[in-house]
Amino acid sequence: MSENSLYTVVEGGSITTPKGFISGGLHCGLKKTERNDLGAILCEVPATAAAVFTTNVFQAAPLKVTRESLANGTLQAVIVNSGNANACTGDQGEADAYEMRAAAARYLGVNELDVAVASTGVIGELLKMDCVRSGIAGLPEKLDGGAAGAEEFSQAILTTDLVKKESCVKLTVGGAEVVIAGAAKGSGMIHPNMATMLGFMTTDAVIDAEDLLSLLRSATNSTFNMITVDGDTSTNDMLVTMASGLAGNEKLTRLHPDWEAFAAAFTHVCRSLAMAIARDGEGATKLIEVQVNGAVHDEGAAAIAKTVVGSSLVKSAIFGADANWGRIIAAVGRAGVPVSPEQVDIKLGDIEVLRSSRPVAFDEEKALHYLQKSDTVLITVTLSDGSGSATAWGCDLTYDYVRINAAYRT
Amino acid sequence: MSENSLYTVVEGGSITTPKGFISGGLHCGLKKTERNDLGAILCEVPATAAAVFTTNVFQAAPLKVTRESLANGTLQAVIVNSGNANACTGDQGEADAYEMRAAAARYLGVNELDVAVASTGVIGELLKMDCVRSGIAGLPEKLDGGAAGAEEFSQAILTTDLVKKESCVKLTVGGAEVVIAGAAKGSGMIHPNMATMLGFMTTDAVIDAEDLLSLLRSATNSTFNMITVDGDTSTNDMLVTMASGLAGNEKLTRLHPDWEAFAAAFTHVCRSLAMAIARDGEGATKLIEVQVNGAVHDEGAAAIAKTVVGSSLVKSAIFGADANWGRIIAAVGRAGVPVSPEQVDIKLGDIEVLRSSRPVAFDEEKALHYLQKSDTVLITVTLSDGSGSATAWGCDLTYDYVRINAAYRT
Numbered sequence: 001m002s003e004n005s006l007y008t009v010v011e012g013g014s015i016t017t018p019k020g021f022i023s024g025g026l027h028c029g030l031k032k033t034e035r036n037d038l039g040a041i042l043c044e045v046p047a048t049a050a051a052v053f054t055t056n057v058f059q060a061a062p063l064k065v066t067r068e069s070l071a072n073g074t075l076q077a078v079i080v081n082s083g084n085a086n087a088c089t090g091d092q093g094e095a096d097a098y099e100m101r102a103a104a105a106r107y108l109g110v111n112e113l114d115v116a117v118a119s120t121g122v123i124g125e126l127l128k129m130d131c132v133r134s135g136i137a138g139l140p141e142k143l144d145g146g147a148a149g150a151e152e153f154s155q156a157i158l159t160t161d162l163v164k165k166e167s168c169v170k171l172t173v174g175g176a177e178v179v180i181a182g183a184a185k186g187s188g189m190i191h192p193n194m195a196t197m198l199g200f201m202t203t204d205a206v207i208d209a210e211d212l213l214s215l216l217r218s219a220t221n222s223t224f225n226m227i228t229v230d231g232d233t234s235t236n237d238m239l240v241t242m243a244s245g246l247a248g249n250e251k252l253t254r255l256h257p258d259w260e261a262f263a264a265a266f267t268h269v270c271r272s273l274a275m276a277i278a279r280d281g282e283g284a285t286k287l288i289e290v291q292v293n294g295a296v297h298d299e300g301a302a303a304i305a306k307t308v309v310g311s312s313l314v315k316s317a318i319f320g321a322d323a324n325w326g327r328i329i330a331a332v333g334r335a336g337v338p339v340s341p342e343q344v345d346i347k348l349g350d351i352e353v354l355r356s357s358r359p360v361a362f363d364e365e366k367a368l369h370y371l372q373k374s375d376t377v378l379i380t381v382t383l384s385d386g387s388g389s390a391t392a393w394g395c396d397l398t399y400d401y402v403r404i405n406a407a408y409r410t
Numbered sequence: 411m412s413e414n415s416l417y418t419v420v421e422g423g424s425i426t427t428p429k430g431f432i433s434g435g436l437h438c439g440l441k442k443t444e445r446n447d448l449g450a451i452l453c454e455v456p457a458t459a460a461a462v463f464t465t466n467v468f469q470a471a472p473l474k475v476t477r478e479s480l481a482n483g484t485l486q487a488v489i490v491n492s493g494n495a496n497a498c499t500g501d502q503g504e505a506d507a508y509e510m511r512a513a514a515a516r517y518l519g520v521n522e523l524d525v526a527v528a529s530t531g532v533i534g535e536l537l538k539m540d541c542v543r544s545g546i547a548g549l550p551e552k553l554d555g556g557a558a559g560a561e562e563f564s565q566a567i568l569t570t571d572l573v574k575k576e577s578c579v580k581l582t583v584g585g586a587e588v589v590i591a592g593a594a595k596g597s598g599m600i601h602p603n604m605a606t607m608l609g610f611m612t613t614d615a616v617i618d619a620e621d622l623l624s625l626l627r628s629a630t631n632s633t634f635n636m637i638t639v640d641g642d643t644s645t646n647d648m649l650v651t652m653a654s655g656l657a658g659n660e661k662l663t664r665l666h667p668d669w670e671a672f673a674a675a676f677t678h679v680c681r682s683l684a685m686a687i688a689r690d691g692e693g694a695t696k697l698i699e700v701q702v703n704g705a706v707h708d709e710g711a712a713a714i715a716k717t718v719v720g721s722s723l724v725k726s727a728i729f730g731a732d733a734n735w736g737r738i739i740a741a742v743g744r745a746g747v748p749v750s751p752e753q754v755d756i757k758l759g760d761i762e763v764l765r766s767s768r769p770v771a772f773d774e775e776k777a778l779h780y781l782q783k784s785d786t787v788l789i790t791v792t793l794s795d796g797s798g799s800a801t802a803w804g805c806d807l808t809y810d811y812v813r814i815n816a817a818y819r820t
Contacts, residue, residue, distance in 0.1 A: 123736025320816025326533025
């Protein structure tokens with residue numbers, strides 16, 4: 001979906017497009033290459049804020065600090081580093097995360113309790129705080145409200161990602177133009193219930209923190225929580241959203257006539273970022289989209305969609321352009337959801353390969369062409385057990401996934 | 411474990427070592443290469459029998475037929491093919507499985523209801539029944555009670571397996587020597603609750619079908635259900651066991667003084683086969699064994715062990731000889747089991763890498779050497795939440811796994 005009647009995609013838009021936000025990034029020395037590894041977003045006013053976090057039992061130090069900052073429902077800045085996750089780093093790691101927050105507050109001129117801290121990268125190593133300190137000191141002069149600042153920020157949050165991930169939409173709320181934007185990073189350890197991903201969303205909408213959090217949660221469920229790269233869930237996942245309120249719209253609430261449009265636009269940004277993360281999964285050459293219809297309920301459909309898109313055998317087959325629907329149905333059958341085994345239809349793109357659980361004599365050449373040439377492979381699974389439906393996204397499993405992950409630390 | 415006081419490993423023993431069994435195999439044309447693809451085990455008397463099956467919603471035709479045959483608690487023969495799973499093949503597939511049973515019964519001279527049918531291979535293609543028919547007709551002359559017949563059978567059940575998997579032990583039951591043996595195949599789509607595996611166990615013990623099934627189930631839970639190669643569970647998994655009763659021992663029951671020894675010996679065969687399947691997982695270069703101790707209960711420990719050994723990131727790191735314990739703890743934390751996050755110890759072999767959830771300054775050279783040189787990598791996770799423990803087995807994730815699965819059908 002690129003556009004609909006409720007909102008408009010802003011081509012080239014970024015996290016600094018909504019009114020009130022500037023951002024930037026730089027290389028402070030946490031990554032071995034010269035790529036950016038420290039970034040910040042700054043709002044000119046304290047922004048209404050909400051966030052969701054990883055469900056992993058082990059939560060990295062920055063998550064504790066950011067939860068504290070969010071207790072008052074406002075944020076004015078985000079400080080984020082890549083190259084080091086500051087996870088499993090004990091008391092020193094916690095002290096380092098607090099120091100990052102304090103330093104960012106001081107240099108950006110905001111209240112310490114209005115700063116979120118995020119980290120991504122290797123687990124279990126202490127942050128090089130001398131790099132972080134000098135980096136934060138140099139950040140203010142790097143921040144700007146144009147595309148350049150957003151670009152530098154987007155680069156600063158990447159690890160093994162190949163491309164930056166941005167999305168921006170606009171809509172009208174009671175006559176006022178409201179913009180919503182986001183930036184995110186993947187790309188391994190990506191699985192439902194957050195992942196190794198960091199996501200940052202900005203909007204200039206006027207909205208209460210409670211409504212923002214509720215919207216963030218429901219949008220996350222159908223987008224970020226429906227992607228998987230490798231089934232692993234990280235210790236650092238965080239999706240932070242800030243609303244500057246500078247659009248001057250009537251306050252958005254669930255009762256506002258434009259709530260539906262705002263929710264759709266907000267979800268669009270989440271979906272775009274989520275799909276971009278899946279497409280840029282470690283080693284991926286293709287995005288895989290699995291749509292499940294006719295399941296006993298939406299939750300069942302979601303479980304099946306995620307099981308199929310997460311199957312190493314399905315992922316390998318797609319990499320090999322092999323229309324191996326046997327692996328798809330095997331994954332459907334182990335998702336832990338009741339399924340009528342004799343009534344399953346499967347399509348690859350628009351090629352029907354299974355009807356009522358029986359093979360269809362499809363054109364193998366056409367299927368090969370579809371799987372080889374499409375940069376998005378659509379798998380549709382239709383059941384006959386109810387009206388539940390869901391969509392999940394993932395990527396193929398390739399030699400490069402193994403290469404990247406066999407030598408990540410070296 | 412190769413031996414203990416309760417039983418003795420029989421080096422070179424096979425499924426024909428227990429009294430009463432002959433077996434063999436041949437190439438009938440289901441595999442494209444000249445490797446064996448059809449095999450049988452025949453018992454000289456109707457044997458007490460039990461089996462466990464895949465938990466996948468979609469169950470291949472042979473499973474239905476075999477369940478029927480097992481209804482009377484006896485089997486006298488097993489007919490098995492590789493190269494084609496006869497799954498998702500509809501009414502024709504079911505008719506073909508019944509025909510396999512009937513033909514095997516006729517040529518082997520046994521009751522049709524005493525024949526188990528098993529298939530493994532590609533899903534969704536009809537069996538080439540002309541090959542199967544002529545193969546079954548030729549099988550009787552291939553069967554023998556020596557090592558050669560067992561070897562031919564073991565070869566006949568393999569698909570992408572690189573090596574055959576056999577195990578044999580003996581023990582004394584009330585003064586009589588009892589032998590237990592097994593053969594199995596993996597090697598992709600391997601995951602807890604059975605897998606793409608087929609397993610066949612023979613024993614000459616005197617034992618009722620009910621006790622045999624109960625023992626088979628409990629042994630399976632701690633062995634075959636604790637291995638994973640890629641998290642996928644197949645439509646065809648089956649583990650069949652036959653007891654000829656020709657050892658002449660006093661009947662084994664749970665109250666027999668030698669029950670414990672028999673159960674330990676039986677479990678040894680299951681564990682040996684399960685570990686052999688994990689070690690020969692598609693593309694694997696190493697066996698990974700994950701031991702979890704101190705969990706809230708055994709089920710929790712099992713869930714954690716399986717999550718760690720199934721993590722693509724952990725598997726890739728082991729392939730790369732990378733002591734990346736961060737991925738291990740991340741997997742522990744997403745297993746869905748309560749864990750005290752500050753009290754986790756992790757060892758790689760005897761190298762302590764994490765103590766109380768804090769990194770230990772370990773010798774990276776020593777860890778590299780251990781990971782590179784060991785053909786079995788042991789990961790020990792010690793929690794502080796109770797006395798639950800479990801062990802799971804898997805293998806590393808390699809380029810060859812991707813290569814094998816990106817082009818399986820071609």
